[in-house]
Amino acid sequence: MTPAATPGPDKDDVQPAITAHWSARAPEFDGVASHAAFPGLWRDVLEAAFQADGPRDVIDLGTGTGACAIVAASLGHRVRAFDGSPEMLAAASSAAHRARVAIEFEVALIKDVPAQPGSADIVTMRNVLWTLEDPLEALRVAHRLLRPDGLIVVSDGVWSVAPQYRATYAPEVAARLPLHDGITEDAMRRMLAEAGFGEATAWHHLFPTPPYPGDVPLFVLSAGKGEAGAATDEWTMAPHDLG
């Protein structure tokens, strides 16, 4: 079903229009989502990308209907998941219930996520960066949320390749999103480095078949917090050493 176009943005704040768009799509979202069509493929690839040999603290930012959160919880991790849209979270909560996994869902924009800095081993962001007004700042939030040895797992694609599957934002909304046409793997690697992460590792080659219709080029990358992040944490987490 083609989603209805959403209204134009407030002059100063585009976020309400973005959230309204996803809230309107929430009831139908899993009907067209890759993670619903290929749950086993996503589980295998994300499990590999997590590189975890036991339960970890996972935060999923922009969880939507809970794709990454439910995979992580089903792998035994402790998961908190945030999204700006209550309607998306209602769908996520029902999906988690059906999957018999426990996840803490909370309505929150990425910039306001109510989680302590340095409280996560893994932060996931799948198909969220392209729909943000400030994607680099969102990566910096993820960086802050991670423990010094933590890992970001980020996935997105070049959505302009398959326009029929992309969002129908009003043009004024789309114009405010720097990655609205999608993101290449190389561009993502550069953004991760700019946000302070270490060198990224690719996992998308593990998909035995393309997970999106229209052969949308996609990536699944993981990256550690990097040396700069580890150094920053030493300063913020051990203030007694300063005296």
Ligand SMILES: C[S@@+](CC[C@H](N)C(=O)[O-])C[C@H]1O[C@@H](n2cnc3c(N)ncnc32)[C@H](O)[C@@H]1O
């Ligand atoms: C394309 S969906 C992806 C959902 C999910 N991560 C997935 O992989 O299926 C984008 C999601 O990002 C959420 N979102 C958009 N802007 C956000 C923001 N600033 N903070 C938190 N969530 C946001 C939307 O509400 C929507 O649920």
